[in-house]
Amino acid sequence: MATEMIPFTPQGYAELKAELENLKSVERPKVIQEIADARAHGDLRENAEYHAAREKQSFVEGRILLLDDQIARANIIDFSKDQPDHVKFGAYVSVVDEDSGDEKTFRIVGDLEADITKNKLSMGSPLSRALLGRKVGDTVEVQVPKGTKEYSVVKISYR
DSSP, rough: OOOOEEEOOOHHHHHHHHHHHIIIIHHHHHHHHHHHHHHTOSSTTTTTHHHHHHHHHHHHHHHHHHHHHHHHHHOOOTTTTTOOOOOOOOEEEEETTTTTOEEEEEEEETTTOOOOGEEEEEETHHHHHHTTTTTTTTTEEETTTEEEEEEEEEEEEEE
C-alpha cells in the first residue's frame, strides 16, 4: 500500500520543520527536566506534578511522531517561480464578493496548513475548489449555508 503524500507550500513545510525542531530541542528536554524535578519530591503515586509532567511528555512525544510522519510524506509544491496566470495551489487570490463589494485575499494551501484566521484556505474547501484554474476577471459561484455566493477574481499572485 502506497503512502499518501501531503501537499505543503514551502512556507508551511518550513513551519512544520520549525515546530518539530522546537519540540525535539526545547520542549522534550524541558519535560524530561520537569519529570526529574517531580521525582525528587518523593512518592510518585500521589505526586500531581509528576503525573502532569508525564502527560505532557506523552503529548510531546505523540506530536513528534505525527510531525515526523507528515514531514516524511510531505510533497512541497511551489509555483512561485512559474508565476502562472491562473489559480493553483499556493496562490494568493484576491476576490470581491459580488453582493457586498468586500475584497478579501486568501491563500490556497494544503489541509494541514489551513487556518481561516490567517486567510489560508484548504484546497478542499468549496471556495478553493471553485477558484482553482480560474483567471483574473473570472466569476465563481460557491454554495454556502445561506445559498449561493458569487465572487470575482481580481488578483492572483504567488509572492
